[in-house]
Amino acid sequence: MTAVNVRGPILSVGETRTVSTSYGDRELRELRIRPDRGAGDAVDVTLWGKWTETAEHAEPGMELLVTDAEEDEFGGETGYATTGDSWVVLEPDFLVDVTGIRSWVQCPRMYYLNKLSGIPLNYPVVKGTVVHEVFGDLLRGMELEDSVVDRVEEAGLELGLLGYEPEEVADEVRRNAAAIEGWLSQGTLTDEDTWRSEFTLISPTFGLKGRADALRRGTPVELKTGKNTKREPRFHDKIQAACYALMLEERGVDPDIGTLLYTKNTALDRNEESGNLAPAKEFSVGQGLLQFVVRERNALAAMEWRALNDRGERPTVPTGYEADAKCQYCFEQDTCMVVSGRLDQESKAGSVGTPVPNEERDYFDRFYVALEEERRETHAEYRKLWEQTPEERAADDRALIDLEPVSQTEIDDARWELRARKPGDAVSKLREGDVALASDGDPVTGHGELGRITALSEDEVVVETDEPVELRRLDVYPSEISVDRSLTALHDAILKGSEARKDVLFGRREPEFRDAADRPADAPEAYIDNNASQNEAVSLAVDAEDGALIHGPPGTGKTYTIARTIRALVEEGNRVLLSAFTNRAVDNALEALRDQGFDEVLRVGSETGVRDDMQDVRLVQRGDPNAKAAELRDAPVVAATTAACGSRVLRECEFDVALVDEASQLTEPGTHAAINRADRFVLVGDHEQLPPVVRAENDLQTSLFQRLIEEYPDASVMLDRQYRMSQRIQAFASAEFYDGALRPATPEVAGQTLRDLGVDPADLPDGLAGGVDFDDPDGTRDGNRNVREAERVAEIVDAYVAAGVDPDDIGVIAPFRAQVAEIGRRTAVTVDTVDRFQGSSKEVIVVSLVATGDLDGPIFEDHRRMNVALTRAKKQLTLVGDDDALASEPFYARMLEWAQR
């Protein structure tokens, strides 16, 4: 008998049958699938015994994987059946987080509720984090006392917001940590005990991922900050450890035990508590438990599949009836009832409250599904870690491969600094500050560690990790955090949002504005006196009783207007949340504010995310709790990215006004994350430039900014004077994207030329000094490159430099990273993709269009991307491309005509 893996979409699911075998009566269930991911001929797969339970969740269309199946011939047809070694996995591509399985086993509805409400700021969560950090420190050899003091101090802000004093927390952590230390120093541990903290595991077979707290001799150890006076670990805790055991088994380690460490046990008073007070509880990881875990995961994945594919009127969500958990003992009972009452969902716990209006419920359902679709797209990114070869991944810009390890150095708090040399021409999406997956060459089955990139240059990369690893490959690590936070923001907006806000969001009422006559007596006559539309925008924002929309085309002084608006709002006594999609825009706005003499700002963000010149106003979370909490609570202006607005710390904060820049690049839920925090909102953006960055094609692609500006034009102002481009450069964008309304702010802006840079046009070859020019080098597109064109772009750049343009004043834009690299090899000036250029500008811009023959690629699919590319230059814009290709489509034909004029 040969054991094989079969996998493919399910075509039909048979009924359960009982047959008598030599082992007695056994149940079986047959499924018909199309192997090879749907490419093969249909075959029958027989699931035996307990695996029939998984068949109960199976539906046509779901993907089924059976490992170690027995192949047999029956009536000339090949069939498969499970064996004693088989695993049956439904929807293996859906990656379930281990913590999700744990709560699912407790109660499927709890799993769903946790998705909606996220992890709120509360003491058990913060204490749990601190104890986990101390655990890691101890494993890495740090002294207990040093670690406790250090980690409690690090949690200063969160503890302060919760009203805790450091001493009491340190005491409690110390008592918990004593359990860890005692256990670590037990005689059983010798030098041969191999320990590792925080181990990232991803399982392609079982559709699981997670981070084990620690591994000891290859067996999983999980830390629980609660107590357990029984001899055995709690069932749900075992589930978690069993998931890691399963994933380790996939890698060829066979962990026969799992350990749970209940740290509160050592803190219990022996006179009052009876039972087994030992903190460490081991259990044997049997095959039965592992199979149970897989079946539960299958049930979960099937529910998630149905939410997207098997929709009746509404997406499927768990009701709680799936489990035999008792609602009266559940911490989540109230939340469960409120969610079911408000969203009109069936729930075992029952429901309270009146349902939200239908349009809100539909909105919730629609975006719930859209976000779950986006989650699938994220899972597809994970899959590329094992489906693509290293070379394919590198070609896709998702990994740096062939790195040569240079050093592994232990740094201050028992962390590691890994250095590696990188091949000179390697490019990727990875940037300094990113969290990435560092590995020995194989991130999934080899040794991988999550770490932060601290330096990335032409020929070297430096990563900081908790444990050392031979740094041979560095991968983009997909993250679900944005999906998770968006779901929470959606939940907060619909279930916790004010009626007044929702009336506007759902078109039940126009946004309202204060009468200018009702402004405070000391309000200035005009906020900005040299630009009418900017002044109107500030006025609209300060008078908004619900919200205002500021539409800012390229170079129209959005940032300047934002700064003036914030000052005006603060002058009227408002506390303001300043947010934007990117750290760069947040810092730019802060810079403008400080330029205008306003300094009472607090920047919330990580040290690597925040620009150097804003570090002095950055909120450092470490420190005295009271002082830290006061810093955050009292700041008149708090600035953070919209992603950070969904963090547990900022979810605790309230503001009068949330001002969001780059709002046209945010999804609706992404925008809610920021505006949920405030009574009123001001959204600033340009829906004629880049749309939200999402992978799924659904409602997430349209920003709330765009929807509202189309619905409430009266609540918006367009800034119509631009300070960036010459008349000649701006003409095309103005006509095509802004109804001709965009105009140069001053005659100087309109009339600027290369001469203003001290360049004599006579020193330039023909056709490069016309303000806007077009050059066709007769190149050929090859994949995402066009070498001839890259050479020509480099020649053109050289010509500008030779004529006296400072290389820092020149930028090159290309649609693909491969072409960016191709050009980058030939010139020292800044070369980047359109997406990376949004929000910046240069005196001279050269655009490489790459396409020949026909127009294909992201830059052409969406005209808004081209709008960005064409509006970065101040004095000279030179397009390099194939005129035949461009002439093939009306929009580009008009662009060509303008460029060749």
Ligand SMILES: Nc1ncnc2c1ncn2[C@@H]1O[C@H](COP(=O)(O)OP(=O)(O)OP(=O)(O)O)[C@@H](O)[C@H]1O
């Ligand atoms: N009312 C104004 N008076 C004088 N200068 C202004 C005014 N508004 C903006 N500027 C100047 O115009 C330039 C562009 O402004 P700003 O950086 O605010 O543009 P932006 O719209 O944010 O640009 P982007 O399109 O890149 O987001 C800056 O140098 C700014 O100081």
